[in-house]
Amino acid sequence: MEHNLVHEVSDLYRLSLDDLEGLDKFGAVSANNLVLAIANSKQNSVERLLFGLGIRNVGAKVAKLISAQFGSLPAIAQASADEIAAIPGIGLVIGHSIAQYFATAQAQDLLNDFENLGVNMSYLSGTPVQTDTALSGKKVVITGKLTAMTRPEMTEWLESQGATVTNSVSKKTDILIAGEDAGSKLTKAQELGIEIWSEDQLRANMEQ
Template identity: 65%
Template sequence: FPPEEAETIVRDIEWTVGRTGVVTPTAIMDPVQLAGTTVSRASLHNPDYLLAKDIRLGDTVTLHKAGDIIPEVGQVILPKRPATATEAYPIPAFCPACGQPLVHTADEVALRCINPFCPAQIQESVTHFASRDAMNIDGLGPKIVAQLLAKNLIHNVADLYKLTFDELTGLEKFGVTSANNLLEALANSKENSVERLLFGLGIRNVGAKAAKVIAAKYGDLTAIAAATADDIADLPGLGQTIGQSIEQYFAEAPTQALVREFQELGVNLKFISDGPVATDTVFSGKKVVLTGKLTMFSRKDASDWLERQGAIVSGSVSKKTDLLIAGADAGSKLTKAQELGVEIWSEAQFRDTMEA
């Protein structure tokens, strides 16, 4: 069935800066009900997408949910375009956060701020570093990160490990208990296996799974930093793009200084194995995709368990997929798996196999 569609009016276009400097436009629209939720924002992805859709302020647009989840603008309804919308929406030339000139290189569609001291990039980088799949620093959300930066208590992610009790209790709405809890979370994060640190550094193209593959192969951050792009590219499921990103990142002097800081602050730089990978299970060597809402366990716990059973967990369905595990409200991945004849399990089937 085609996705549910609604009409709404674009009132503004907001530009935000991500942790890698990519500046992304977002449509701010009149709220509408769509597939069970109220939607008033939708990413416009990049300037080329915005220009191709020719979205202007005041335009009436169609809206649907891509993959039944992500709000997406379909098209402009031109007969309803207001007379005032006479020109294409202007693409910014300067970063909305730091005011430095933006770059639109020939080899990518993204508009990018390349100022390493851009406050928006630093805030996004620190927030990512503290996130659950990275260093998992409980209590260090975006609002706390914003306060730490505003008070000049941190300038990079290593500075988090220099924070004191007195500095934290000086933050707004941050009392004794909150300060002690955050200091404990920071201390605990020092013991993480190095793949969490590698992912937390926010290196372009390096996701959590790639970070774990790299960490398991090289054993510690010093060896990873010394690896060549070709070495990294040869690892299963990686390739030259990730290899080059790793090599370029660790070749930079600020990165080398950051690694030294981590060493001095007692942050673990070694890979800690979570046990041997089984080679004789029903999942060994199988490419498995998880989709939909899982209610019996988290997506991460399910992925980690599958990997320990020898499975290769992927985020997309293809002809090479061996098994799809579908939770509630599974969308396009389930449809594609059915079309390709991929074996499909319910969450209950998966649980029964785990407990067998």
């Protein structure tokens, strides 16, 4: 950032109105809005913080799975590569990336900064992610018109079961959930021999 205001992620939480009003294109209103947004973000669930660290191979969905499993950023920082890799859908590549990141003195200093600045480092999401279900580690695609629930509701439930919901069908897809009037995604899944579930099959799984 200009004026060397931010060197580490934790520096964002130190920004003041005076810092921002001195920057180009930042008036009083814009500066105030940003400072408030940063202050509010201190209470976010930790998966967003983990994702924001920019650790290699750690996207938003991976960050949520890992945060749900370990419960806090300090616990993740203390976990071994093997412990992280044991989470369904994670693996050793990601496990090593995270373990190597938190093994550095810079990362440990960052954790101390977060604590001193009052940044939440715990997993707060209302629906915990389960890692020992039939859907754990599965890549799932939803297609067609849904009648029993909305697409966001279905996505939230699938992710709570440890599945990863993606938009396109590929050889890596494990399950296609097909609603009414499913089109090209259903055809492609059939061609690839991918397991196909109806909404009724999904509901039966939800009730188990």
